[in-house]
Amino acid sequence: MTQTIGIGVIGMGWMGLVHSRAYRSIEDRFPQSGLQPRLVICADDVEARAQQGRCQIGFKQSTTQWQRVIDNPDVQIVNITTPNVFHLPMVAAAVAAGKHVFCEKPVGCSPQETAAIAATARAAGVFSGVGYNYRWAPLVQYAKQLISDGKLGQITHYRGRFLVGYGSHPDSVLSWRFQKEIAGTGALGDLMSHVVDMAHMLAGPIESITSQQNTYIPTRPQATPGEGTHFSVDASGPRGTVTNEDYVSALARFASGAQGIFEVCRIVNGPRCEMAFELNATKGALKWNFERMNEIEIALFDDATEPHPGNAVVIAGPEHPGYQHFYPGPGNSMSYEDLKTLEMFHFLQHITKNIPGAPGLEEALQVAEVLAAMMRSWKSGSRQDVKPIPLKL
Numbered sequence: 177m178t179q180t181i182g183i184g185v186i187g188m189g190w191m192g193l194v195h196s197r198a199y200r201s202i203e204d205r206f207p208q209s210g211l212q213p214r215l216v217i218c219a220d221d222v223e224a225r226a227q228q229g230r231c232q233i234g235f236k237q238s239t240t241q242w243q244r245v246i247d248n249p250d251v252q253i254v255n256i257t258t259p260n261v262f263h264l265p266m267v268a269a270a271v272a273a274g275k276h277v278f279c280e281k282p283v284g285c286s287p288q289e290t291a292a293i294a295a296t297a298r299a300a301g302v303f304s305g306v307g308y309n310y311r312w313a314p315l316v317q318y319a320k321q322l323i324s325d326g327k328l329g330q331i332t333h334y335r336g337r338f339l340v341g342y343g344s345h346p347d348s349v350l351s352w353r354f355q356k357e358i359a360g361t362g363a364l365g366d367l368m369s370h371v372v373d374m375a376h377m378l379a380g381p382i383e384s385i386t387s388q389q390n391t392y393i394p395t396r397p398q399a400t401p402g403e404g405t406h407f408s409v410d411a412s413g414p415r416g417t418v419t420n421e422d423y424v425s426a427l428a429r430f431a432s433g434a435q436g437i438f439e440v441c442r443i444v445n446g447p448r449c450e451m452a453f454e455l456n457a458t459k460g461a462l463k464w465n466f467e468r469m470n471e472i473e474i475a476l477f478d479d480a481t482e483p484h485p486g487n488a489v490v491i492a493g494p495e496h497p498g499y500q501h502f503y504p505g506p507g508n509s510m511s512y513e514d515l516k517t518l519e520m521f522h523f524l525q526h527i528t529k530n531i532p533g534a535p536g537l538e539e540a541l542q543v544a545e546v547l548a549a550m551m552r553s554w555k556s557g558s559r560q561d562v563k564p565i566p567l568k569l
């Protein structure tokens with residue numbers, strides 16, 4: 177049975193384009209599913225970007241007024257890929273109109289906003305999705321299976337990190353990501369949100385945490401509005417102040433008793449996009465890095481007292497969840513955008529089959545509770561329990 181679903185995308189920058197292409201790929205990659213996403217309308221306040229959505233990507237209509245996406249009767253899913261400051265008003269308007277929402281991480285400018293957004297969507301009873309795309313790498317899903325099947329035994333310690341260099345040049349422009357009034361937090365929301373979500377999925381809830389943060393490059397050249405990306409380097413503009421953090425690290429204790437270390441940074445010079453985890457368990461170990469997302473290092477043994485050879489590299493293939501939709505044989509490398517296609521497929525399936533699924537706004541709320549504890553630790557200098565966020569802005 178075919179099911180047509182109307183998609184409206186708000187924010188046609190990097191992620192807006194990626195999400196739109198992902199929706200467009202679903203019929204092609206999942207022909208048996210019957211899912212037929214239709215690109216109805218896209219919005220961007222920069223007119224040229226909105227028009228690009230219509231002329232190049234294939235939306236029927238484009239607009240500079242985001243409310244028109246929500247008002248369109250053919251739109252069932254509102255996909256929000258704007259800077260963080262707009263997440264709250266856009267999700268609130270979309271769910272008030274009874275639309276399902278896909279919102280990019282970090283979901284708002286602060287943990288408090290994430291909590292408000294999650295509460296609004298929960299009250300409206302709509303489906304939600306959140307862009308924790310690294311979950312969908314076939315070898316990450318395989319790692320999750322190994323853990324839940326008990327093959328690794330008990331997790332004893334977990335290391336998560338996300339190290340990127342989009343801000344490493346002192347003249348990397350002052351894009352919205354560096355401005356508290358548009359992004360809210362810096363590396364915490366941008367990068368740590370992914371790291372905590374991955375840790376939750378693989379190692380379970382976090383009970384308490386201590387954290388520190390720093391901003392290493394205090395001023396940057398102003399960006400030209402509507403031009404470039406957060407990777408742009410352009411020293412020509414006057415310099416403005418960076419108002420959120422470049423770096424965050426944390427020591428965590430999981431509810432299971434496992435220990436964790438997390439580190440994120442947007443100004444590193446070596447790694448290019450090192451969203452990675454390593455975990456140690458009583459019957460094995462895992463090591464994965466998005467820069468080499470088609471391989472994972474795995475050690476599995478039954479008797480920890482016997483000598484074992486340590487990690488062995490496993491290359492992705494059709495036996496790993498999701499991979500078979502892209503290639504028939506092993507060793508053909510998948511890409512970031514393929515993870516987005518898998519992400520949108522799972523989101524649409526939850527809606528059309530009417531079954532709850534993750535990750536959505538409830539998972540984003542769990543991440544936000546950990547980020548809130550980290551922020552309290554920055555102020556107090558002490559370990560903080562992870563607890564519910566009071567619902568007031």
Ligand SMILES: NC(=O)c1ccc[n+]([C@@H]2O[C@H](COP(=O)([O-])OP(=O)(O)OC[C@H]3O[C@@H](n4cnc5c(N)ncnc54)[C@H](O)[C@@H]3O)[C@@H](O)[C@H]2O)c1
Binds near residue numbers: 259
């Ligand atoms: N999951 C991931 O891996 C990932 C990666 C990158 C970004 N993100 C998230 O996606 C979101 C967007 O990031 P990006 O890198 O695409 O940013 P971007 O700057 O490339 O794109 C944002 C777009 O929103 C448009 N916009 C701004 N205000 C608007 C408004 N009021 N109405 C309509 N459009 C408006 C901008 O003109 C721009 O085209 C952020 O929340 C970010 O955290 C997630």
